[in-house]
Amino acid sequence: MSKYILRRLVAMIPVLLGVALITFCMMYFSPGEPAKFILGDMATEEDIAIFNEQNGLNDPFLIQFINYIRKAITGDLGISYTTKQPVLNEILSRFPTTFKLTLISIVFAVIIGVFFGIISAVKQYGIIDNVTRIIAMLGVSMPSFWEGLMLIILFSVILGILPSSGITTWKHWILPAFTLSTQTLAACMRMTRSSMLEEIRQDYVRTAHAKGQKEYFVILFHAFRNAVLPIITVVGVDFAKLMGGAAVIEIVFSIPGIGKLIVDAINTKNAPLVQGGILFVAFTMSFINLITDIIYAFVDPRIKTQYLAENSKKNKQEKEVGSIV
Amino acid sequence: MSDIGAQQFNANNKKKNEKAVSITKRSQNKEIIIRFLRNKAAVLGLIIVVVLIFCMLFPTALTSYDPIKQNFSERFVPPNREHLFGTDEFGRDIFTRVVYGCRTSLRIGLISVGISCIIGVLIGSIAGFYGGVIDSIFMRCIDVLMAIPNTLLGISIVAALGQSITNLIIAISIGSISGYARITRVSVLTVKDLEYVEAARATGSSNARIIIKYILPNCLAPIIVHATMSIAVAIMTATGLSFLGLGVPAPTPEWGSMASSARAYIRDYWWLVTFPGLAIMASAFSFNLFGDGLRDALDPKLKN
Numbered sequence A: 001m002s003k004y005i006l007r008r009l010v011a012m013i014p015v016l017l018g019v020a021l022i023t024f025c026m027m028y029f030s031p032g033e034p035a036k037f038i039l040g041d042m043a044t045e046e047d048i049a050i051f052n053e054q055n056g057l058n059d060p061f062l063i064q065f066i067n068y069i070r071k072a073i074t075g076d077l078g079i080s081y082t083t084k085q086p087v088l089n090e091i092l093s094r095f096p097t098t099f100k101l102t103l104i105s106i107v108f109a110v111i112i113g114v115f116f117g118i119i120s121a122v123k124q125y126g127i128i129d130n131v132t133r134i135i136a137m138l139g140v141s142m143p144s145f146w147e148g149l150m151l152i153i154l155f156s157v158i159l160g161i162l163p164s165s166g167i168t169t170w171k172h173w174i175l176p177a178f179t180l181s182t183q184t185l186a187a188c189m190r191m192t193r194s195s196m197l198e199e200i201r202q203d204y205v206r207t208a209h210a211k212g213q214k215e216y217f218v219i220l221f222h223a224f225r226n227a228v229l230p231i232i233t234v235v236g237v238d239f240a241k242l243m244g245g246a247a248v249i250e251i252v253f254s255i256p257g258i259g260k261l262i263v264d265a266i267n268t269k270n271a272p273l274v275q276g277g278i279l280f281v282a283f284t285m286s287f288i289n290l291i292t293d294i295i296y297a298f299v300d301p302r303i304k305t306q307y308l309a310e311n312s313k314k315n316k317q318e319k320e321v322g323s324i325v
Numbered sequence B: 001m002s003d004i005g006a007q008q009f010n011a012n013n014k015k016k017n018e019k020a021v022s023i024t025k026r027s028q029n030k031e032i033i034i035r036f037l038r039n040k041a042a043v044l045g046l047i048i049v050v051v052l053i054f055c056m057l058f059p060t061a062l063t064s065y066d067p068i069k070q071n072f073s074e075r076f077v078p079p080n081r082e083h084l085f086g087t088d089e090f091g092r093d094i095f096t097r098v099v100y101g102c103r104t105s106l107r108i109g110l111i112s113v114g115i116s117c118i119i120g121v122l123i124g125s126i127a128g129f130y131g132g133v134i135d136s137i138f139m140r141c142i143d144v145l146m147a148i149p150n151t152l153l154g155i156s157i158v159a160a161l162g163q164s165i166t167n168l169i170i171a172i173s174i175g176s177i178s179g180y181a182r183i184t185r186v187s188v189l190t191v192k193d194l195e196y197v198e199a200a201r202a203t204g205s206s207n208a209r210i211i212i213k214y215i216l217p218n219c220l221a222p223i224i225v226h227a228t229m230s231i232a233v234a235i236m237t238a239t240g241l242s243f244l245g246l247g248v249p250a251p252t253p254e255w256g257s258m259a260s261s262a263r264a265y266i267r268d269y270w271w272l273v274t275f276p277g278l279a280i281m282a283s284a285f286s287f288n289l290f291g292d293g294l295r296d297a298l299d300p301k302l303k304n
Helices: A002-029 A034-039 A045-054 A061-073 A087-122 A127-141 A144-158 A171-200 A203-210 A215-252 A258-267 A271-299 A301-324 B002-038 B040-057 B094-130 B132-147 B150-161 B165-191 B195-202 B207-243 B255-265 B271-298
Strands: none
Touching: A002 A061, A002 A271, A002 B132, A002 B150, A034 A045, A087 A127, A087 A171, A087 A215, A087 A258, A087 A271, A127 A171, A127 B207, A127 B271, A144 A171, A144 A215, A144 B207, A144 B255, A144 B271, A171 A215, A203 A215, A215 A258, A215 A271, A215 B132, A215 B150, A215 B165, A215 B207, A258 A271, A258 B150, A271 B132, A271 B150, B002 B040, B002 B271, B040 B094, B040 B271, B094 B132, B094 B165, B094 B207, B094 B255, B094 B271, B132 B165, B150 B165, B150 B207, B165 B207, B195 B207, B207 B255, B207 B271, B255 B271
C-alpha cells in the first residue's frame, strides 16, 4: 500500500506541472502588458523596456516557464504587482479562511446529506423520501450567488439577525457556510439515495435479511458499505469544486479568502497573484484527489486487488527478467 | 444435402431471433416511456423544459417589450399587471429580459454539455477499457483539469481569452470534461470484466464494438444522470461567471449578469435580483427532474 501511495505522490508531479503550464499560458497570452500595470500610465517606453529586461519578460516562452517553475519549487511565486508583497505570503494569509469555510460546509453537507439519503432510500417513495428529494433537487438547482443574496435579503435586511459581510464573529460564518454547502448537501443526498437503492436490491442484502440480521445493521454495515464508493467520489470532487466555488460566495459575503483574492487579481491584471493562487489551490486539490483515491482503494477490495494483481504481475516479470540476466 | 438443410435451418433461426430481438427492443422502449410518464415529477420537469425551449425559440410570442431599450421614466417599478416582474434600474421590463435571457443561458448549457459529454465519455471509456499506460496518461490529463476547480478554471479561461459567449462555452466545456471521464471510467472498470463482455470477446467482437455495444449501454445510467445534472450545472456556472462580470457582455439579457447588476439595489428593490434567480433555478430544477426521471426509467434494476 505504501508503494501505491508513493507512486501516486510521484504521479502528482506531472499533474502540478500541467496545471502550472495551463495557468502560465493563460496569463502569458492574456492581453495587456504587465509593465504598464506596475509602472502606471506615466511610464515611458524606455522604462517599460528596462522593466521587461529586468524581469526577464523578453525571454522566450519556454525559458520564462522554466524560470517560473524553478522559482515556484523554492516557494517563490513572484511579487504581487499591487501590494509589492511576495505572492506566497498573500496566499497563505488568505488560505485558512477559505479552508475553514470549505471544511465547515463539507462536513455539514456530508453528515446531513448521507443521513437523509439513506433514509429516503430505505423508505423509498415515502413522505421523507419525497420531501428530501424535492429539497435536494431545489438545492442542486439553486445558483449559490443567488441563494446567498436571497439569504441576505431574508436574514440581514428583513429579519436583521445575521450579518451579511465579513468574518469577525461566529455568526458571520453561518450564512456563507450554509450557502456553500447547499450544492454538496444535495449532491450527497442524491448520490447516497441512488447508490443505496441499487445496493438494497442486491442478493446479499436479501441474504442478510433472511438470516435474521437486524434492519439497521443490514442497512449500515451491509448495504451502505457497498454504496459508499460513489459517495466518496462525489465528496472528493465537490471538495475541489467548493474551494473554487467559494470565490463566488466570498464575493457575495465580502469574505477575504483565496477566491476573492484571485478574482480581484484578475480584475487588476495582477498576473503573478493569479498564477500563484490557482497553482496553490490546484496543489491543495491534488492532495484531496490523492486522499480520495487512497480511500477508494481501501474501501473497494475489487480495485485494491486489481492493483495487487498488477504488482504481482510486475514482480513476476521482474523475477523472470532477473533470472534470465 | 444435409448441409443445405442446416443452412436453411440456421437462416430460419436467425430470422426468428431477429424478430424476437426487434420485438423485445420495441417493447423495452415503450416500457421506458411508460415508466417515465408514470413519474409525475419527471413529467413536470419535461413540461418546464419544453416551456423553456419555447421561450428560447419564440420570445416575441410572450412579450412585446424590448429587452435592451432603456426607459428612464419607468425605473424601479415594482411588479404589477403591466410589468409582471417589475422594471430594473434602466426601466427595462424584467419579465422580457428573463424570457430573452433564456435563449442565452439554454444555448450555453446545451452546447457545452454536448461537447464535454462526448469528449469525456470517449476519454473515460478508453482509459477504463484499455487500462495500463493509456489509462495513466489519460487520467493524469484529467487530473490536471480536475486539480483546477471548475469556477476558477472558467474564470481564468475567460480572463485569458476575453469576454464572449463562445469563450464562456469553451471554458465550461473544458471544466466539465473531467467529471464525465471519471464517472465513465469507474463504471467501465466495474463492467469490463463481467461475463457478457468476455462472451463478446470470445465471439470475436472488436474492442470498439465491445465498448460501444456492450460496455457503454451498461454504464449509461450514471452518465445520463451526470449529463442532465450538468446541463443545470453548466447553466449555473455560466450565470455565476456572468455574475462575477466575466461571462456574457453587458447589454445582452442574461440571468447571471441581471442578478449581478441588481446586487447594488438589493436592500431597496428585491424584485431585481429575485426573478432572474428564480429563472435559473426553474431551468436547473427542470433539467434535474427530467434527468432523474430518465434515470429511473432507464435503469431496469430499479424497476418496481
